Amino acid sequence: MSDRLGKDQVAALLGWFAARQRSLPWRMAPAGQRPPYAVWVSEIMLQQTRVEVVVPYFEAWMRSFPTVEALAEASEDEVLRHWAGLGYYRRARFLHRAAQELVAAGARGQGGAAWPQSAAAWAELPGIGEYTAAAVASLSCGEAAPVVDGNVKRVVARCAGLELASDTRALHRESAAWMAAAMELLPKAEGPGAWNEAVMELGATVCTPRSPACAACPVADGCHINDGRGPEDAARLAEAYPLPPKAKNWIELELVYGLAACPQEGGVLLVQRIEGWNPGLWEPPSLVRESSGASPEDLQAAWQGSGAPGQLGEELGVVRHTITRHKIQARVHLLETPADTAYQDPSQVGLTGLARKILRRWV
Ligand code: SF4
Numbered sequence: 001m002s003d004r005l006g007k008d009q010v011a012a013l014l015g016w017f018a019a020r021q022r023s024l025p026w027r028m029a030p031a032g033q034r035p036p037y038a039v040w041v042s043e044i045m046l047q048q049t050r051v052e053v054v055v056p057y058f059e060a061w062m063r064s065f066p067t068v069e070a071l072a073e074a075s076e077d078e079v080l081r082h083w084a085g086l087g088y089y090r091r092a093r094f095l096h097r098a099a100q101e102l103v104a105a106g107a108r109g110q111g112g113a114a115w116p117q118s119a120a121a122w123a124e125l126p127g128i129g130e131y132t133a134a135a136v137a138s139l140s141c142g143e144a145a146p147v148v149d150g151n152v153k154r155v156v157a158r159c160a161g162l163e164l165a166s167d168t169r170a171l172h173r174e175s176a177a178w179m180a181a182a183m184e185l186l187p188k189a190e191g192p193g194a195w196n197e198a199v200m201e202l203g204a205t206v207c208t209p210r211s212p213a214c215a216a217c218p219v220a221d222g223c224h225i226n227d228g229r230g231p232e233d234a235a236r237l238a239e240a241y242p243l244p245p246k247a248k249n250w251i252e253l254e255l256v257y258g259l260a261a262c263p264q265e266g267g268v269l270l271v272q273r274i275e276g277w278n279p280g281l282w283e284p285p286s287l288v289r290e291s292s293g294a295s296p297e298d299l300q301a302a303w304q305g306s307g308a309p310g311q312l313g314e315e316l317g318v319v320r321h322t323i324t325r326h327k328i329q330a331r332v333h334l335l336e337t338p339a340d341t342a343y344q345d346p347s348q349v350g351l352t353g354l355a356r357k358i359l360r361r362w363v
Pocket of ligand 1: 155158206207212214220224225226234235238
């Protein structure tokens with residue numbers, strides 16, 4: 001069996017995708033003819049975030065920033081507030097900066113001749129990597145640029161029987177070559193954007209990490225894993241592909257948060273993060289707790305020594321949160337603050353994910 005799909009399997013997968021693709025707000029036109037602004041915003045939002053979560057954010061975003069000029073002219077705070085809840089805020093900052101660069105280069109509205117016309121041109125903008133550049137170029141202007149994400153790599157590793165780990169450059173390279181080879185077999189009426197979407201959809205819904213539905217797979221007869229096996233055996237074997245990545249090195253952190261809320265004004269004492277993760281976003285004042293055995297007096301001394309405002313009171317509870325490589329255990333204390341403390345309305349600023357968890361629970 002070849003490690004590439006044949007013409008019939010390519011057509012079968014496209015037919016399957018055409019019949020079942022979800023109606024999503026950024027799929028307003030056939031792949032290859034969509035407005036680049038909408039495709040770009042949706043692709044950035046979809047990084048590390050599920051489709052169901054993205055849909056309402058995308059719709060609200062397009063109402064507030066319907067054009068690239070509207071986004072470029074917005075303040076960073078306004079942009080981050082619209083992003084709050086999607087996580088990985090660097091994505092929003094890069095979108096904002098890229099919008100300003102696009103407008104400075106002459107781009108207007110949602111698309112047109114002044115917008116980038118190739119994956120290489122998209123990749124020059126901030127926050128746009130190889131995957132996003134290929135996705136936007138194939139979906140907006142029909143360039144034959146293969147996308148390679150986790151779903152695509154899983155489908156390729158299984159179809160081609162590649163014993164490679166999911167985080168290796170070798171699997172990435174093989175996947176790009178496999179996708180490009182299939183694009184040469186596309187029927188006349190179909191573009192590379194539809195092929196990219198079809199393979200990703202297959203990986204997301206049929207060729208899933210656990211219990212893939214080999215019996216219902218449109219490319220089963222071109223798949224190495226399925227070769228000569230019944231669908232149940234194939235599904236069991238498929239779970240071993242691709243090989244697992246190396247374990248992540250987690251950094252465990254214990255933080256202390258001081259929570260001061262003003263019941264009359266409905267505000268909360270918030271500070272803006274300036275370094276580390278989520279710079280620019282807001283959260284209650286905090287301190288990294290160096291020693292978990294510290295006495296309340298030592299803790300208070302460390303709080304004051306760090307320049308954090310107020311006096312720590314009783315501990316309300318613990319919130320756990322994971323961000324990038326950090327596993328955070330946040331101990332939330334009541335904070336006693338002076339009478340002239342300035343409180344903020346949390347709905348008017350971009351909050352960190354951890355701050356939202358804390359406020360949801362106690363405010
Ligand atoms: S036959 Fe099974 S393992 Fe092969 S591509 Fe389809 S779902 Fe994935």
